[in-house]
Amino acid sequence: MSARRDRVFIFGLVLLNVLLILFTFGFIWNTQSSINTIISQTNPTTINPPRISTHTPYYPPKTTLPASVTAFPVQQIPTATISPTALPENSEWIGTSLGGRPILIYRFGQGQNERLIVAGIHGGNEYNTVLLAEQLIQYLYSHPTDIPKDKTLYILPDLNPDGLERSWDIYGRANDHGVDLNHNFPYRWSQNWNHENCWHYLDLNGGQAPASEPETQALMGFILSHPIKALISYHSAAMGIFPGGNPPFPPSLSLARTIAQVSHYPYPPLDSGCDYTGNLTDWAATLGIASVDIELTNHRETDFEQNLSILHAFLHW
Numbered sequence: 088m089s090a091r092r093d094r095v096f097i098f099g100l101v102l103l104n105v106l107l108i109l110f111t112f113g114f115i116w117n118t119q120s121s122i123n124t125i126i127s128q129t130n131p132t133t134i135n136p137p138r139i140s141t142h143t144p145y146y147p148p149k150t151t152l153p154a155s156v157t158a159f160p161v162q163q164i165p166t167a168t169i170s171p172t173a174l175p176e177n178s179e180w181i182g183t184s185l186g187g188r189p190i191l192i193y194r195f196g197q198g199q200n201e202r203l204i205v206a207g208i209h210g211g212n213e214y215n216t217v218l219l220a221e222q223l224i225q226y227l228y229s230h231p232t233d234i235p236k237d238k239t240l241y242i243l244p245d246l247n248p249d250g251l252e253r254s255w256d257i258y259g260r261a262n263d264h265g266v267d268l269n270h271n272f273p274y275r276w277s278q279n280w281n282h283e284n285c286w287h288y289l290d291l292n293g294g295q296a297p298a299s300e301p302e303t304q305a306l307m308g309f310i311l312s313h314p315i316k317a318l319i320s321y322h323s324a325a326m327g328i329f330p331g332g333n334p335p336f337p338p339s340l341s342l343a344r345t346i347a348q349v350s351h352y353p354y355p356p357l358d359s360g361c362d363y364t365g366n367l368t369d370w371a372a373t374l375g376i377a378s379v380d381i382e383l384t385n386h387r388e389t390d391f392e393q394n395l396s397i398l399h400a401f402l403h404w
């Protein structure tokens with residue numbers, strides 16, 4: 088009797104273990120497929136959607152870059168200059184990237200209350216923000232009366248043209264110094280940060296010093312010489328609407344709530360635990376500018392209709 092009871096007991100134990108192992112593998116498989124889904128959303132392999140043909144920003148001749156860039160060579164600034172007459176309508180050349188590419192800003196309206204939209208700070212990794220800015224520029228060329236009389240809207244479509252030219256994936260994120268420009272602004276600046284909870288596909292840094300990069304300097308110079316009251320900085324993907332300021336600046340919170348009402352982007356934004364040192368919107372908030380980061384849904388689409396609603400809400404906020 089006792090031997091039989093032992094066999095039943097051992098058989099029970101074995102069965103329990105088998106069930107536990109099956110359950111554990113099922114859990115790991117499930118978790119892995121969720122992680123893979125997230126990675127495929129944040130790091131798509133599609134890198135060649137067509138550019139918008141109706142509006143082609145002017146680029147100077149491309150400097151030669153290696154086919155596969157893993158380091159970030161310092162580019163020589165070409166000596167050839169660009170004729171100001173070659174610039175697109177409504178645009179102004181506010182600075183030059185390390186690779187010698189112009190940083191252009193577009194102006195719409197003549198009002199005293201000035202607002203700014205910045206895209207492409209993360210270059211080719213977030214190329215859809217540049218495409219969106221180009222779509223908005225094209226829209227405003229044909230709808231100039233959408234700008235209220237008292238407002239001027241500036242759009243800077245491509246703050247990191249070298250990154251955009253380098254590649255439309257993670258290798259296009261930094262500028263030619265390997266600097267993440269959105270960590271290079273002179274507020275809570277740090278050369279390095281804890282990458283664990285932040286974007287960490289490459290080991291990028293915040294520059295040798297606050298505002299060390301010419302792209303950062305170009306945008307800062309523009310903002311400091313204009314009475315900008317509100318700013319949107321476009322990114323991708325999926326985290327939501329981030330009010331600028333640390334702690335968030337109350338006018339940034341108000342602007343973020345207004346934008347949340349006309350869009351489906353998450354607000355409050357998803358909290359990854361990342362400490363966003365030296366970023367544009369926090370620095371802008373120190374100047375009294377209501378500022379928000381908006382993250383597009385993925386790395387491909389521009390969510391144009393949604394961002395047209397945001398544009399109108401932004402102009403009337």
Ligand SMILES: [Zn+2]
Pocket residue numbers: 208209213269321322323
């Ligand atoms: Zn970004």
